[in-house]
Amino acid sequence: MSEVTVIGLGVMGSAIVRALLDKGHDTTVWNRTRSKAEPLVERGANLAQDAAAAVRASPIVLVCVRDHRVTRDILAVPEVRPHLAGRTIVQLSGGTPQQARESERWIGESGAMYLDGEIMVYPDQIGRPEGTILVAGPEAVFQRCEPLLRSVAGRIIHVGEPIGGANAYGVAMGGVLYGALLGAVHGARVCEVEGVSVGLFARMMAEGDLATISAAVLDLLKRIDSDRYGDSQGTLGTGAGGAEQMLEHARATGIDSEFAVCAAAVFRRGLDAGLGGEDPAALIKLLRR
Numbered sequence: 001m002s003e004v005t006v007i008g009l010g011v012m013g014s015a016i017v018r019a020l021l022d023k024g025h026d027t028t029v030w031n032r033t034r035s036k037a038e039p040l041v042e043r044g045a046n047l048a049q050d051a052a053a054a055v056r057a058s059p060i061v062l063v064c065v066r067d068h069r070v071t072r073d074i075l076a077v078p079e080v081r082p083h084l085a086g087r088t089i090v091q092l093s094g095g096t097p098q099q100a101r102e103s104e105r106w107i108g109e110s111g112a113m114y115l116d117g118e119i120m121v122y123p124d125q126i127g128r129p130e131g132t133i134l135v136a137g138p139e140a141v142f143q144r145c146e147p148l149l150r151s152v153a154g155r156i157i158h159v160g161e162p163i164g165g166a167n168a169y170g171v172a173m174g175g176v177l178y179g180a181l182l183g184a185v186h187g188a189r190v191c192e193v194e195g196v197s198v199g200l201f202a203r204m205m206a207e208g209d210l211a212t213i214s215a216a217v218l219d220l221l222k223r224i225d226s227d228r229y230g231d232s233q234g235t236l237g238t239g240a241g242g243a244e245q246m247l248e249h250a251r252a253t254g255i256d257s258e259f260a261v262c263a264a265a266v267f268r269r270g271l272d273a274g275l276g277g278e279d280p281a282a283l284i285k286l287l288r289r
């Protein structure tokens with residue numbers, strides 16, 4: 001028997017296996033497309049002939065496939081499901097809290113223990129100290145798997161026992177990430193259309209502007225956590241003015257205005273609700289309605 005099995009050898013699953021092998025863990029692997037296992041077998045992984053053999057090979061099975069539905073398609077079939085009993089399945093495929101709870105249900109009914117993880121970094125950061133994985137599930141099961149997971153990522157955070165918690169933070173982080181990425185694309189297009197350097201924009205961000213934005217995001221989250229919206233250095237009213245300018249500029253130059261329309265509309269709703277003198281964190285009051 002090996003120490004751990006990894007099912008799913010895409011970009012992320014392969015990075016997980018390399019990290020485990022580098023730390024000396026006896027690792028069995030399986031992937032639908034067998035050729036992706038070859039470089040890992042060359043590094044020392046054991047290749048299972050099918051998914052059932054992969055599950056049988058180890059007490060702990062990490063699954064990193066496209067989504068929870070694929071996990072079910074692989075594990076919940078008659079040839080594989082009976083072998084789940086007594087094993088610990090650690091789901092590292094991304095998903096929503098609802099999908100995680102559904103996986104907990106059918107995996108639990110199969111007699112296996114279940115942890116649900118959300119990988120918060122890119123494959124390059126796997127196996128490194130800054131690699132971050134959030135994990136939800138029973139404390140005792142987590143403690144048993146923690147040393148192994150620490151070989152995969154240096155920053156393993158147990159977010160609590162209820163399954164779905166890790167995915168909730170994943171969805172929440174996605175909001176911050178996608179907002180920032182869309183804003184950055186919009187900003188780059190503004191530079192292009194005005195004939196100023198995107199490279200200088202990037203350097204200014206690196207030299208301090210991104211840090212200022214990070215600090216503003218942290219301040220906003222702390223304010224929401226403590227329901228405190230007064231004494232703002234930059235009120236919602238000021239933000240609304242900036243968002244309107246961004247929209248006016250997009251319309252004047254004919255660049256894609258979808259991002260600016262959305263931002264201006266949300267701030268305008270805040271103004272209409274009488275929140276103009278409060279911190280932009282007060283927009284949460286609109287979202288709670």
Ligand SMILES: NC(=O)c1ccc[n+]([C@@H]2O[C@H](COP(=O)([O-])OP(=O)(O)OC[C@H]3O[C@@H](n4cnc5c(N)ncnc54)[C@H](OP(=O)(O)O)[C@@H]3O)[C@@H](O)[C@H]2O)c1
Pocket residue numbers: 008009010011012013031032033036064065066067070073074092093094095119120121122123
């Ligand atoms: N890459 C990242 O930056 C990143 C970051 C955080 C979290 N994640 C999460 O990690 C998971 C894997 O991502 P990835 O980047 O490794 O994706 P990927 O390279 O596209 O790999 C997808 C994996 O899912 C398998 N798969 C897809 N459909 C299948 C099916 N119907 N039956 C059996 N296997 C199937 C693929 O098998 P085949 O090789 O046979 O196609 C492959 O092993 C995702 O849930 C993703 O959200 C990824």
